[in-house]
């Protein structure tokens with residue numbers, strides 16, 4: 001009989017990490033216990049490769065991870081040496097820009113602020129990051145962070161237009177990202193497919209998120225977990241047996257994971 005291999009796909013900001021301090025000390029021992037017990041944790045974030053490598057380094061972790069809203073999968077060779085170190089699931093930022101420029105009218109463009117066009121102080125303020133961390137957040141290879149200044153109707157029109165030309169828009173906590181036609185869920189499926197080829201174990205997935213850009217991933221998991229986020233209306237989510245926390249991150253993270261593990 002095959003054994004179970006539990007993989008947790010976790011968003012970081014607002015899910016594992018406190019949404020203001022970006023820390024998770026309160027649950028860090030529990031987080032490390034899970035790894036010790038053989039549970040695989042794969043951060044699945046809108047953060048860049050540079051930020052996620054920094055996360056690993058800062059906490060002395062060796063985690064595989066998914067960057068830029070499902071744009072690329074990294075360091076699967078840490079799970080199995082025969083797996084690739086990096087897999088890109090989308091076009092380059094230049095190609096995404098080109099498509100964007102061909103598609104979006106001047107009228108809509110006037111409502112878009114490209115984060116890259118702002119000075120570093122302004123960028124740091126929007127991301128809530130100190131300057132050194134902001135430099136890592138700027139190292140985008142596959143996604144374009146923006147703020148949209150129009151109303152809801154204009155925003156939905158913009159998203160539809162973007163989707164129609166094979167790109168996508170992901171709304172996280174502080175900004176929106178224009179990406180290729182990928183998301184956290186697609187990258188998660190690809191990751192499971194690759195890991196599955198190298199093991200006879202039955203893979204069981206837990207997904208944890210706190211926002212709109214996590215929903216597809218949660219729908220695709222065996223156990224979907226939502227960490228409380230006061231700025232996100234969870235009543236809009238239609239997922240059977242969704243495990244919700246009463247606390248925000250980081251405490252909410254350990255609460256939902258404990259509940260999910262009890263159910264497995």
Ligand SMILES: [Mg+2]
Nearest residue numbers: 011013014211
């Ligand atoms: Mg989040």
